[in-house]
Amino acid sequence: MLLLRGATEVVTPSATSVPLSGEAMGIVERHPNADVLIENDKIVAVGKNLESEVAEIIDVSGKVIVPGFVDPHTHLVWAGSREHELEWKLEGRTYQEILANGGGILRTVKETRNSEEEELQQESLIRFKNAIRSGSTTIEIKSGYGLEEETELKQLRVANWLGNLGLAETVVTFMGAHALPEGADRRSYISFVCSMLPEVRELADFCDVFCEEGAFTEDESRFILQSASENGFGLKIHADEFGDTGGGRLAAELGLVSADHLAGSTLDTIKALRDSGTIGVLLPGTPFAILSDHFAPARKMIANNLPIALATDCNPNCYTESMQLVQQLAVFRMNMSPAEALVASTINAAFAIGKTDRGCIAEGWRADLLICDIPDYRHLTYHFGINHVDKVIIGGKIIDA
Amino acid sequence: MLLLRGATEVVTPSATSVPLSGEAMGIVERHPNADVLIENDKIVAVGKNLESEVAEIIDVSGKVIVPGFVDPHTHLVWAGSREHELEWKLEGRTYQEILANGGGILRTVKETRNSEEEELQQESLIRFKNAIRSGSTTIEIKSGYGLEEETELKQLRVANWLGNLGLAETVVTFMGAHALPEGADRRSYISFVCSMLPEVRELADFCDVFCEEGAFTEDESRFILQSASENGFGLKIHADEFGDTGGGRLAAELGLVSADHLAGSTLDTIKALRDSGTIGVLLPGTPFAILSDHFAPARKMIANNLPIALATDCNPNCYTESMQLVQQLAVFRMNMSPAEALVASTINAAFAIGKTDRGCIAEGWRADLLICDIPDYRHLTYHFGINHVDKVIIGGKIIDA
Numbered sequence: 001m002l003l004l005r006g007a008t009e010v011v012t013p014s015a016t017s018v019p020l021s022g023e024a025m026g027i028v029e030r031h032p033n034a035d036v037l038i039e040n041d042k043i044v045a046v047g048k049n050l051e052s053e054v055a056e057i058i059d060v061s062g063k064v065i066v067p068g069f070v071d072p073h074t075h076l077v078w079a080g081s082r083e084h085e086l087e088w089k090l091e092g093r094t095y096q097e098i099l100a101n102g103g104g105i106l107r108t109v110k111e112t113r114n115s116e117e118e119e120l121q122q123e124s125l126i127r128f129k130n131a132i133r134s135g136s137t138t139i140e141i142k143s144g145y146g147l148e149e150e151t152e153l154k155q156l157r158v159a160n161w162l163g164n165l166g167l168a169e170t171v172v173t174f175m176g177a178h179a180l181p182e183g184a185d186r187r188s189y190i191s192f193v194c195s196m197l198p199e200v201r202e203l204a205d206f207c208d209v210f211c212e213e214g215a216f217t218e219d220e221s222r223f224i225l226q227s228a229s230e231n232g233f234g235l236k237i238h239a240d241e242f243g244d245t246g247g248g249r250l251a252a253e254l255g256l257v258s259a260d261h262l263a264g265s266t267l268d269t270i271k272a273l274r275d276s277g278t279i280g281v282l283l284p285g286t287p288f289a290i291l292s293d294h295f296a297p298a299r300k301m302i303a304n305n306l307p308i309a310l311a312t313d314c315n316p317n318c319y320t321e322s323m324q325l326v327q328q329l330a331v332f333r334m335n336m337s338p339a340e341a342l343v344a345s346t347i348n349a350a351f352a353i354g355k356t357d358r359g360c361i362a363e364g365w366r367a368d369l370l371i372c373d374i375p376d377y378r379h380l381t382y383h384f385g386i387n388h389v390d391k392v393i394i395g396g397k398i399i400d401a
Numbered sequence: 402m403l404l405l406r407g408a409t410e411v412v413t414p415s416a417t418s419v420p421l422s423g424e425a426m427g428i429v430e431r432h433p434n435a436d437v438l439i440e441n442d443k444i445v446a447v448g449k450n451l452e453s454e455v456a457e458i459i460d461v462s463g464k465v466i467v468p469g470f471v472d473p474h475t476h477l478v479w480a481g482s483r484e485h486e487l488e489w490k491l492e493g494r495t496y497q498e499i500l501a502n503g504g505g506i507l508r509t510v511k512e513t514r515n516s517e518e519e520e521l522q523q524e525s526l527i528r529f530k531n532a533i534r535s536g537s538t539t540i541e542i543k544s545g546y547g548l549e550e551e552t553e554l555k556q557l558r559v560a561n562w563l564g565n566l567g568l569a570e571t572v573v574t575f576m577g578a579h580a581l582p583e584g585a586d587r588r589s590y591i592s593f594v595c596s597m598l599p600e601v602r603e604l605a606d607f608c609d610v611f612c613e614e615g616a617f618t619e620d621e622s623r624f625i626l627q628s629a630s631e632n633g634f635g636l637k638i639h640a641d642e643f644g645d646t647g648g649g650r651l652a653a654e655l656g657l658v659s660a661d662h663l664a665g666s667t668l669d670t671i672k673a674l675r676d677s678g679t680i681g682v683l684l685p686g687t688p689f690a691i692l693s694d695h696f697a698p699a700r701k702m703i704a705n706n707l708p709i710a711l712a713t714d715c716n717p718n719c720y721t722e723s724m725q726l727v728q729q730l731a732v733f734r735m736n737m738s739p740a741e742a743l744v745a746s747t748i749n750a751a752f753a754i755g756k757t758d759r760g761c762i763a764e765g766w767r768a769d770l771l772i773c774d775i776p777d778y779r780h781l782t783y784h785f786g787i788n789h790v791d792k793v794i795i796g797g798k799i800i801d802a
Contacts, residue, residue, distance in 0.1 A: 134787065
């Protein structure tokens, strides 16, 4: 047993009605001068002056404890690097222009195909550890830089390998429909993606599709997602990144677990997503990194009771592993409150990847916790650009990443 | 002697014509597979396969070396905290409204006046160390949370104390004219600020004035700055933060060392500043933290050959110590290139606080260096939200902050 003794405050979303939406997203429980008692991988008590004769005691005086962050959308397993494309973006080239010229995703596809599996493991492990040191305790990872069988499987194996290191858990997503490979026939490629589904199911719990101009159409996305559903996958979609182009509506129609990006979603789409029980996963790092002011309309979503989660979108075009920075962008660019950002990065993010046992600090929940070197939980966003995480506890164990 | 051996690259501004402006701001020298040799607090050589029989050797293979960051504008010495005001800002209250209701600067003034000097030292030291761990090797610090003799002196003493700890150097600025204290008569307060100048000169090298609606007028600012000039101070100004309200023009008229903020400066003001030899110090953390899209027009400044520097503005309303984040904001929100951001954070920033011996990695320059855990210097901005600084060298010594 582990007893965290004397935190300045223990701060957690309420788990009354999950995922949280509307006004409930803006409310967190604050337990001042509190302890947390952990047995194996579960929280067994939160409160003042807890006692245990057998527990190892950790003094957390002067610290704030929050749930471990869940990052429900990353492409963290890739090879190579695209800093030169940042300079292109600064010269005014758009995401779609760079992609159409063999850059963007297609460049990373080349480098990932050419990488040895062990090399891919090591490059990805550095990022995985960066994420954990920044507070992520469960991390979703997608394939989609292979766009051919061998490399997709390699990426999925690496994502599973990372999750089995005894550090953070991973949730793995197959995203063969990330882009159309260079020179491929659309119909054949989509058939190929669907043909991989049964084999891939052992390596991935979710299937995701990039529904956007330049990637896959609404009909193509529907076809792939329906096949994935028949194969037992949970379903996700990259939708409405640049405008309301049908992806959000499709997510609502099919009742997906999450619809991600949504920067361009209209009010009708937001309401449809709410009614379908879909969680909106917002990725403010992406507009930040592509020099755009077009952040998702988080306030409109919260006002209309769509539950929202936050994620890094960690990829070579939005290269950050930090859920702290993402929360800061959510507050300073999308006008979310510090409480809403925390809820969206913990319990709602966990639900967006089907993990209903974590993201809350209360009896019976999984012991994924962050011990933070701040005087008040709001400093996670108010005090920006600095890593506030002092210790990371995952499944009841202190993790040295 | 210290030999840093085998860096992936050593990257530095050229010091041909300083401070750098225009196209020269966008060019850095890149020395691949290079060593750096240091004797005492100076760099003595940069190049391939350097040898020294007496030097301590540090293996920096796989790392990138850049000059230490210089943060030329902070208010780092304060007491208390204002995270509750972040929630007010999110509800739509403006900076000026919060100030007019006794919040903002005036709230921090109360808390700083009420703090014991040792308490103020310790609170500030935490921030100072955060800054150093994030790569700042020389840090300017202003007073201005006293607005009365005793507390202004206390702040200035703490700023000097920080600089004498053997960590980063500090450059200290007297800013009695930061705000009008509550209930004060304008004329009497301005006279009081000027009366402090001779005494304060021993503790501060620069004098700064907040020239803005709600703070000090152009005429009042001119009067204070001229008095400061007569007392031997270097001169700075907070100018044009919200619009072109005369501060930038005044800086040009008086030929100040730097004019800081400049988010609202017009093209005429930018040209006037260029012609007066003033450096523009841009503070992108501030609009970021006050939920504004009104970033300084960096591209227009560079196109018109105004040399620019970057700074954190670290204060309770823009609470970040990280010059890495500031460079990331410069790139992703002001469209500066990674090279321009680096130049603006090193040699130009040093010149903005009168330090002409640092900010460049070449023979004879001060050995303030960062050993960064990145494959290419552009990752300092391309890969955002993560602290890339592995080791900090200040005055030739490895600093453990």
